[in-house]
Amino acid sequence: MVFVRPHTPFFNELFPCDLHTQSIGGGGRPVPDNRLLVPVAESSTLRQTVEYAVRTALEGTGSGYLEFVYVHSPEVSDERLGDQAEANIETVTALLDRITVWAEEDAGDNSKELTVESTHVGRDRYLFSPGDVGTALAAVANRNDIERMVLDPEYNPGVGSPLLRPLEVELTRLTDVPVEEAPVQRQVRRPPLLLRSSSIQAGALFFVSFMFYQVLAGTFGLFDLVTGAISGTIVAVSLSRITFNHDPSVSWIGRLARFVVFVPYLFWEILKANVLVAKVILQPGLPIEPRLTRVDTAVWGSLPVTTLANSITLTPGTLTVRVEGRSLMVHTLVPGAREDLFDGGLERAVRFVFYGRNAMSMPTPRERDDTTILQPRDESKSLESDGGPHSSGKTAGESGGDEQ
Amino acid sequence: MIEAARDGAIVAFVLLGLFFTFVSTAGVLRLPDIYSRAHTASQADTLGAGFTLAAVALAIGFETGSYKTVLLLFFIFITNPTAAHAISRAAEEQGIEPWTTDDDQTDEELYRDSKLETDGGDNE
Amino acid sequence: MMPILFLSGDAMTDVFLLAAAVFMLLATAMLYRVIKGPSTQDRVLAVNVLGTNTVVVLALLGAGLDVPSLLDIALVYALLNFLMSVAISKFTVEQGGVL
Numbered sequence: 205m206v207f208v209r210p211h212t213p214f215f216n217e218l219f220p221c222d223l224h225t226q227s228i229g230g231g232g233r234p235v236p237d238n239r240l241l242v243p244v245a246e247s248s249t250l251r252q253t254v255e256y257a258v259r260t261a262l263e264g265t266g267s268g269y270l271e272f273v274y275v276h277s278p279e280v281s282d283e284r285l286g287d288q289a290e291a292n293i294e295t296v297t298a299l300l301d302r303i304t305v306w307a308e309e310d311a312g313d314n315s316k317e318l319t320v321e322s323t324h325v326g327r328d329r330y331l332f333s334p335g336d337v338g339t340a341l342a343a344v345a346n347r348n349d350i351e352r353m354v355l356d357p358e359y360n361p362g363v364g365s366p367l368l369r370p371l372e373v374e375l376t377r378l379t380d381v382p383v384e385e386a387p388v389q390r391q392v393r394r395p396p397l398l399l400r401s402s403s404i405q406a407g408a409l410f411f412v413s414f415m416f417y418q419v420l421a422g423t424f425g426l427f428d429l430v431t432g433a434i435s436g437t438i439v440a441v442s443l444s445r446i447t448f449n450h451d452p453s454v455s456w457i458g459r460l461a462r463f464v465v466f467v468p469y470l471f472w473e474i475l476k477a478n479v480l481v482a483k484v485i486l487q488p489g490l491p492i493e494p495r496l497t498r499v500d501t502a503v504w505g506s507l508p509v510t511t512l513a514n515s516i517t518l519t520p521g522t523l524t525v526r527v528e529g530r531s532l533m534v535h536t537l538v539p540g541a542r543e544d545l546f547d548g549g550l551e552r553a554v555r556f557v558f559y560g561r562n563a564m565s566m567p568t569p570r571e572r573d574d575t576t577i578l579q580p581r582d583e584s585k586s587l588e589s590d591g592g593p594h595s596s597g598k599t600a601g602e603s604g605g606d607e608q
Numbered sequence: 609m610i611e612a613a614r615d616g617a618i619v620a621f622v623l624l625g626l627f628f629t630f631v632s633t634a635g636v637l638r639l640p641d642i643y644s645r646a647h648t649a650s651q652a653d654t655l656g657a658g659f660t661l662a663a664v665a666l667a668i669g670f671e672t673g674s675y676k677t678v679l680l681l682f683f684i685f686i687t688n689p690t691a692a693h694a695i696s697r698a699a700e701e702q703g704i705e706p707w708t709t710d711d712d713q714t715d716e717e718l719y720r721d722s723k724l725e726t727d728g729g730d731n732e
Numbered sequence: 733m734m735p736i737l738f739l740s741g742d743a744m745t746d747v748f749l750l751a752a753a754v755f756m757l758l759a760t761a762m763l764y765r766v767i768k769g770p771s772t773q774d775r776v777l778a779v780n781v782l783g784t785n786t787v788v789v790l791a792l793l794g795a796g797l798d799v800p801s802l803l804d805i806a807l808v809y810a811l812l813n814f815l816m817s818v819a820i821s822k823f824t825v826e827q828g829g830v831l
Contacts, residue, residue, distance in 0.1 A: 533700075636778060694818045702824065
């Protein structure tokens, strides 16, 4: 029989791995050989990758161990998002169940030598870049003594655009575990789900670029319609894969509507703060008091963070210098702007746009103790301990760069 | 009557636009370091351009030209802060220290320090 | 009829052309920062502001002289201006690896 350990549904600590290596027949047997880790996500070549991984795990004389890991994408990974997160967990559970069944099928007669486990990570963290995903996978690999990793060539964990440094490079850098790509045939007929989703993306992009063309042309004549359709098709076919990470869905209409409400608010904030800064700049004495600060914001995902960072920059007196995950490094010009930033009005508004009215009632960054003033420099040293693993080290290293 | 109100609004918008662009220019010329200059460059300038383009859109009225102006406004509001962020991030990665009130260094000195640091880093 | 600068007889045209002239003056003042620097980023920033001013001037001229096609040029210029700032910023950081 195949030993299947069900994935644990909820994780609360950092990259938790409460999956123990349990081989069949109890504690007496040695740890099985051929220990493989396979990161999985919905992809057209997933089925073939599973098949290859099972074959590889069963090679040789020893028994095989297979671990399938699903890495959550940042947009839907937070429990505070309620229903959306729950729905996401169900989808992931279904996917992992399906993979387990596939692995059992492929193992066939040899199934008694194969241990299959599945887990998902990243629900409690916000994995933004291939580097973050690599770190999470490496943590799982280290704890379970993984010997090899098999990558699905079409694997895309939904973080960052496909133009970023690929995950494979990151994994090679982060672990000693050899990484190989599953030799799959890419030209296989795609599952209907993927075909449909990418055509939705292409359709949305076609619509946007076609309308843009018509606005620029302005006449809606036959010539414009035809040339617009041609260029819209070229744009949609060539660029739809790097324009959207996810399918545009119904929730986007709500977001768009709330964004329209957000714009006047943002404009009012801009106007208010601009008058404040104009007063400061036009004074002969130039009474500015610039400080570099860091705010760990309570928004998740690349688009919300981008919106927030840009809104912060647009509001005078505050300028986003660096973004690392949810942690923004903000340069503030005058104390008044700094107070506004720490009160988190914009942050609340961005949460309203992306997550709806319920998400607005969260403590301000000041109350959450997520704010730090990085200057003067000796203060920045003391924060190395309490910050995130990536950001604080880098920030301190750079702002204290003249020590060497 | 409506004509006069529209003309008045146009003149008011143009004046506001000129005022904020003036603030932005004064800021970029007067402020002590790259980060604070990026503030006014991205913000006062965006608002100044926004007001002036709103005046242009009002003057053109409901034609294709005004849609283009609105589109232009939209682009400027998205691209200006992004560009300012990119520029200040580049400055930060080059190791240029932000100026503070306790600093008696001028920005030329801060810049020279950062140059020395970067060169030192290269030699390692 | 091509209006003569400031003497066109149409109040709105005058307003737009005057505003364009003031914008040009402010843009010229910005050249000080472009020349003086001191860092590359200061120059890029100043050129970016100059570019935004140019876009506004193009739009003002388009409205003032009644040349709608200037708005198309302004649109393209705004996007190129943004691309320039981002490309140079990335270039100075990554030393050649722009994309």
